[in-house]
Amino acid sequence: MIEETSYTAEEVAALLKISKLKVYDLLKKGELPSYRVGKQMRVDSSDLEAYKQRSKGAGAGFSARQPNAPAARQPSPDPNAARERTLIITGQDVSLDILARHLERRVPGMRPLRSYVGSMDSLVSMYRGEADIVSAHLLDGDSGTYNTPYVRKLFVGQSYVVVHMLKRSAGLYVRKGNPRKLTAWADLGQAGLRFANREKGSGARVLLDEQLRLRGISTDGLPGYEEEESNHLAVASKVASGEADVGVGSEKAARLVGGIEFVPLIQEQVDLVMLKKEENRHWVDGVIAILRSDAFRSELLHMEGYDLSRTGDILYES
Numbered sequence: 462m463i464e465e466t467s468y469t470a471e472e473v474a475a476l477l478k479i480s481k482l483k484v485y486d487l488l489k490k491g492e493l494p495s496y497r498v499g500k501q502m503r504v505d506s507s508d509l510e511a512y513k514q515r516s517k518g519a520g521a522g523f524s525a526r527q528p529n530a531p532a533a534r535q536p537s538p539d540p541n542a543a544r545e546r547t548l549i550i551t552g553q554d555v556s557l558d559i560l561a562r563h564l565e566r567r568v569p570g571m572r573p574l575r576s577y578v579g580s581m582d583s584l585v586s587m588y589r590g591e592a593d594i595v596s597a598h599l600l601d602g603d604s605g606t607y608n609t610p611y612v613r614k615l616f617v618g619q620s621y622v623v624v625h626m627l628k629r630s631a632g633l634y635v636r637k638g639n640p641r642k643l644t645a646w647a648d649l650g651q652a653g654l655r656f657a658n659r660e661k662g663s664g665a666r667v668l669l670d671e672q673l674r675l676r677g678i679s680t681d682g683l684p685g686y687e688e689e690e691s692n693h694l695a696v697a698s699k700v701a702s703g704e705a706d707v708g709v710g711s712e713k714a715a716r717l718v719g720g721i722e723f724v725p726l727i728q729e730q731v732d733l734v735m736l737k738k739e740e741n742r743h744w745v746d747g748v749i750a751i752l753r754s755d756a757f758r759s760e761l762l763h764m765e766g767y768d769l770s771r772t773g774d775i776l777y778e779s
Contacts, residue, residue, distance in 0.1 A: 465506060467504060467505050468503065468504050468509060469504075470485060470576075473504050476509070480582075482549070482576055482592060486549070486586075486590070486591035488502060488504075488547065492512065495508075502574060545570055546570055546571055547572045548573050548593040549574050549576055550564075550575050550576070550592075550593070550596070551575075551577075551578050552580070552583060552731075553578075554596065554731060556627060556767070557596055559761065560751060563754075564751060567747060567750075567751060571744055571747075576592065577692075579660060579662045579663030580595075580608075580662065580663060581611070581663070583596060583597060584599075584611060584612065587736065594733055595735070596626065597664065598664035598729045599611045599667050602671035609776060609777050620737035621734060621735065621736050621778075622734075622779075623732050623775070623776045623777040624733045624734075624735070624748070624749055624775055624776065625732050625776050626731040626752065626772060627731050627761065627768060628770075628771075629729060629731065630712040630723075630727075630729075631712070631726065631728075632727065633724040634708040634709070634710055635700065635707055636700060636703065636722070637720055637721060637722060641707070643724060645726070646672040646673075646675075646676060646726060654683070654707060655684040655685045655704070655707070656684065656705055657695075657708035658687070658708070658709075659689060659690055659692075659693075659709070665710050665711075668709055668727070685699075693711055693714035694714050696708035696709070697718040697721055701718050701721045711729070713766050733748065733752075749773060749775070752772050753773035
């Protein structure tokens, strides 16, 4: 028997040339059948091909299946499908994986899916209806506050709640021994400094850009500034390999990469954003209850570097 090829959400996104969040949205709406293997969602090649054919037919205004062609294989009905609600949780911090596990156990009928994208893309995806629980750590340099200024500008006229998740140390990744003597944000103006940078819209990129802006440091011609990495580990690794002199990220990633040192400069704030809709009420309340629970906090307390003193506090509610 020949085993059918299956694809991850990332592979489907690459094949269809769409964002991962759009793929998760298709899975969430049931337009693209999927199943779970461990924590990973898989899509069979036949279901992907059937979706493509349906899309072609919808675009042309008639069925893409020819009269004598066999019908695309339909997935077997899932007796729990009607009762199960998929929730897309965005962000890269490991605390969100723990939240997803607690949510699946404690809120019946919920199937959490994790999407590892940056803060700004996460908020935009929620605006488009493609994400449910958004994690953000976006600094507004002018006010010195995190997240709420961005949320209020984007979700005008919508009801939402911003709940505090945790604080963690962020700062500079530097090479062993800190040969460029980088100890403050102002030191990033040193001539010839080579950067390892994150992608536009990520919390680390916004943090760097805000600190450069506030100090009048132009990004024009900064070596490495335009080259983007998709996570903290990749930035730290470029510094460790000598390809860059400095990068911005969280302390946790620095502990996983040898050959670098970490210069703490700020306590960044990670918050969750959720839309307040009638159909969301029970799981939004469930998320807040989990954040405030001893069971959730005790798991995070065993991980160094988290400040949980305000975890579960409602910071803003529209």
